[in-house]
Amino acid sequence: MALEHAILVSLLEQPGSGYELARRFDRSIGRFWTATHQQIYRVLRRMEADGWVAAEEVAQDGRPDKKVYSAAGPGRAALAEWLREPVEPETVRHELAVKIRAAAFDDPAALTVLIAEVERHRESHSALLARYLHGEQRDFPDLGALDVQQELQHVVLRGGIEFERMNLAWLDDVLTTLRRLADGRGRGTGDREQTSGDRV
Amino acid sequence: MALEHAILVSLLEQPGSGYELARRFDRSIGRFWTATHQQIYRVLRRMEADGWVAAEEVAQDGRPDKKVYSAAGPGRAALAEWLREPVEPETVRHELAVKIRAAAFDDPAALTVLIAEVERHRESHSALLARYLHGEQRDFPDLGALDVQQELQHVVLRGGIEFERMNLAWLDDVLTTLRRLADGRGRGTGDREQTSGDRV
DNA sequence: GTTGCCTATGCAACTCGTTGCATAGGAGGA
DNA sequence: TCCTCCTATGCAACGAGTTGCATAGGCAAC
Known part of the structure; x- marks a missing residue:
């Protein structure tokens, strides 16, 4: 399970809201790690509870408010730890x-x-x-x-x-x-x- | 969800028990469709209940009995139907x-x-x-x-x-x-x- | 002669991922 | 005006996949 880590990398490259992350997962990082908005919202909430990411409410005009997430210290530490673990073989579905x-x-x-x-x-x-x-x-x-x-x-x-x-x-x-x-x-x-x- | 279909193809190429299928999924067909023995046993039971495969108990000397499965008519029909459906885009996890x-x-x-x-x-x-x-x-x-x-x-x-x-x-x-x-x-x-x- | 591996099947609990649906305001077109 | 799409977040239920464990006899090595 590494969706958390993919999200952390994406947030380190560029902070963003759950919705923006979901769009990135459609376009950019999603080419090698797919996720729906449901997974992303759920995992973001868990990561915020664990202190891996920090959230900031941002009011917008003409569109709904959003919560912009960015990677926090414990998240970076968790990412560093994960990075040092061996990569598990990928499950292929062709x-x-x-x-x-x-x-x-x-x-x-x-x-x-x-x-x-x-x-x-x-x-x-x-x-x-x-x-x-x-x-x-x-x-x-x-x-x-x-x-x-x-x-x-x-x-x-x-x-x-x-x-x-x-x-x-x-x-x-x-x-x-x-x-x-x-x-x-x-x-x-x-x-x-x-x-x-x-x-x- | 197409584990059933991968199993059907494997059984059409060669009938076999759940255990044998699990070994094939490690070696052969599993290079593009992975599955553990748990999934295989569970799905085989469901497929047998649906009449997709036929099972035959085979007694062996010096090792436990096994249930040899082979693809049945309804299974072939289901496979033919599935083959005509569009292929859903693969989820990548790199x-x-x-x-x-x-x-x-x-x-x-x-x-x-x-x-x-x-x-x-x-x-x-x-x-x-x-x-x-x-x-x-x-x-x-x-x-x-x-x-x-x-x-x-x-x-x-x-x-x-x-x-x-x-x-x-x-x-x-x-x-x-x-x-x-x-x-x-x-x-x-x-x-x-x-x-x-x-x-x- | 005990330890460990192989064949063969299975239960139970859990996590992950998917699907359908809901809300709610704003933008743009027919 | 109504219809649809976009942004933005979320709940609930289900199905798929994973992990740990259990049984049980036979074989081979040390």
Whole structure:
């Protein structure tokens, strides 16, 4: 459980209200740590009770008041402690991969549906990559003059960029494969029983 | 929620007991869909009650009896229906990325700890890639003679291979960056306040 | 010959995450 | 004018996932 820590990092980079955090989790830090506004509000209240963050009521004109949070001393200490703990292995959930393997046990029409779905994914990953590259241009125009915080943000961003590039290449590979199978498949042996279920 | 469907795919590829499924989820299909034995046993019971899978008690000598499950008609129908639904966007949890960004708000000693941690990750990803490549050699020796099921398994495996290659390259990038910062950092401005928290 | 690991299944308690809903004022368009 | 969307926060209920523990026989090593 590290939502607290993701929130702390975000608040250290920039204080903000629960609502603003929720928007950041949609746009920025949420690319590698997702959370809904419900989780964020609940965790913020707990963190405030524990003294990890300090809250300040801010009146606004023309819109509801907000509570602006910022990281407090105990929060920074907790973050430092967490940072020194080993990283637990991530739990992976790749639904598309399951569906691709599932398509072997369905009729050829399923392949057509799957191809459309993979194309949709390809589009969204392509748009995300474009957004990453645009953000890189905007936020890191001079790569020779970054401070430590920016260097660390940038190396994470590079990870996102390379991840999306890999994704696009793989989705193209998937599309090529699925189209080939959709063409060449008369009534193939897709339902072949009893193969090894212990494959890598 | 698609654990049921991942289990169905695994059972269609090869029937097995809850225990065997849990082992597969550690080794094979679990690379893109994780589950503990608790989840698997619970879900299997529910699936059996719903008629999605059929169970057969198998007595063994020298070890406890087991219940071997296989996918039943309603399960296949449910899988076909699920396959035609759009894939919901995956929730990402990249703890290491959060820690890298968190390191900006800690003292230089944190960088040293983080470097060791990244090296550890690099080792495990390297081992996983080797295992994927070995599994590819073992299970797909003749890439020109694959049936539909094998083609689909192989394209997913290629995704795993490319994912791990990208991971290794990025972790090397991270290590280079962290080492550079750990060297050159006197008392830098890592705590610079008020930067944009809405970066990509 | 006892210690520890492997197979095989399961209960109970807990935390985390999701979903639906509610409030409430202001902005902007049909 | 009404409808919808946006900001801003929150409650309540549910479902998913995690953790710790329990049983129980067999096998292998020390």
